[in-house]
Amino acid sequence: MYSILLVEDEELERKFLRHLVENCGRPVRVAGEAANGKEAVELAEMLNPDIVLMDIRMPGMDGLEATARIKAKNPAVEVIIITAHGRFSYSQQAIKNKVSDYLLKPVQPEVLAEALDRVITGLEAQPPGVERFLATAPALNAAASDLVKAIRYCDAGTARQSVNRLVDGFLSETGHPDREQLAAFAFEMLVTAGQGLLAAGAGEVAVSSQQNDLAREIKNISSLPGLVAWAEKVYRVHISWVQEHNATGDRAVIRRVQEYMRRHYSRGVTLEEAAGYVHLSPAYLSRLFKQKTGSSFVEHLTALRLEGAKELLIASDQTIDQIATTVGFKNNSYFTAVFKKREGVTPSEFRARGQADGSRA
The missing domain is CATH 1.20.272 (Zinc Finger, Delta Prime; domain 3)
Incomplete structure (x- = not known):
């Protein structure tokens, strides 16, 4: 006897499915019922059913996501999708490979019986060593x-x-x-x-x-x-x-990274840290950042530090050493070298020129 979990958010349709299953003449029994995807995932883990009859359209977690989560926990379970739209299919070949089926609403008794026959045949023929290898490893x-x-x-x-x-x-x-x-x-x-x-x-x-x-x-x-x-x-x-x-989404991600860098550049934010902030791998963020901004992560970080340094050189009386440390450079020598390469003058010369301009104004 094979156990079945029924998943349908409409109570009347769920009762109708139970009636069809209980009267289909196949070696199956209803082990439980769920009214939404979240309940389905929880019950599937508790009941460990052989078959799940899953409605695809449900509020909250839909049938597709619930199916993915259930099969991640129990790859051996056979899921029969039920849809009113006829849009979901992994293809007829997937069905022939004895891995799943899908039915259109309203479900007809003979169609359900045929689907159960195919699934049961697959369960009976399932080779040892495969049925739960993902779940047990x-x-x-x-x-x-x-x-x-x-x-x-x-x-x-x-x-x-x-x-x-x-x-x-x-x-x-x-x-x-x-x-x-x-x-x-x-x-x-x-x-x-x-x-x-x-x-x-x-x-x-x-x-x-x-x-x-x-x-x-x-x-x-x-x-x-x-x-x-x-x-x-x-x-x-x-x-x-x-x-x-994901082009639009990528641009939004880069904006978030740039804002994060603006807030934290002075303490030495790293690519790995920024990638973790937006839940990306460092390698992918590095490529994406270069693609969307035209500069590398390090180049952008350096530019932020230099902009901060220029503001402090003009508006504060901190020493060059203090400013270098404030904007995230480890030592004065490196800061001065980078500053001169980018700006054409040393920090001291930039400060003197800015103060002279201010006095003339």
Whole structure:
């Protein structure tokens, strides 16, 4: 007997689904009901169901996000998506690979029965060693989490490393995987990559459109090299989408970084610190900063320090040493060298010229 978790925010529709499940004539039972995505995630962790019937449109956490979180905890669970719009699909090939299904509202009894038959067949045929390898391997959970972050922040280097760790962990669990095991693992990786798009602000339609072609290609994976090549394509496609659609968001991020630098330049703010402030990897922030401003992070930081120094040279009676320390330079010699290179005069000459101009005014 297979357990089912029903997830539907409309009470009447949830009761209707229970009725369909209880009268479908399949070896299934309703283990629990959830009225929203948050409840679904919590109940799935408690009940550990074999199957989840998931409405895609719910307030708060929608069905797509709930699905991603549930499968992150339990990759073996089969999720059947229910939608009134017919817009969500990882592709027909994903269904054929015995990993999921989707149904259109109003759900017809015979259609639900057919979907359950496909899912149950997949559960029965699930090869040992694969069904819960992500859930039982903390190192792989960490690699999956890193892949999500790498896609969200367009960090191709980290994404590649995460994919390699996932593949290595998969091989350590399975030894010599067959085609079904390769397909099951590939879909789990695709779901994980989709979480990266969701974290970057993509909607369900965007995730679906990016993943349909990739899911169709799963049937062609017959070897480890084929899996690795496909996995590399997965993260590149997902990162490309984020880069193309986050131009406005990127500009806002750079403005936040620049403001943070203005507030903290005097104490020696670092690229790593600024990256942490906006939740980006240092490597990605460095590239993005140069792309959006035309100058490097260090060049911009130096310019801020020199502007602050010029103000103090004119408006204060601090010594050159004191000013150098105040704006974040470690010693007077380096400060003087940088100042002269940028301004064409030494700090002392700049101060004298500014005071002379002030006296004439």
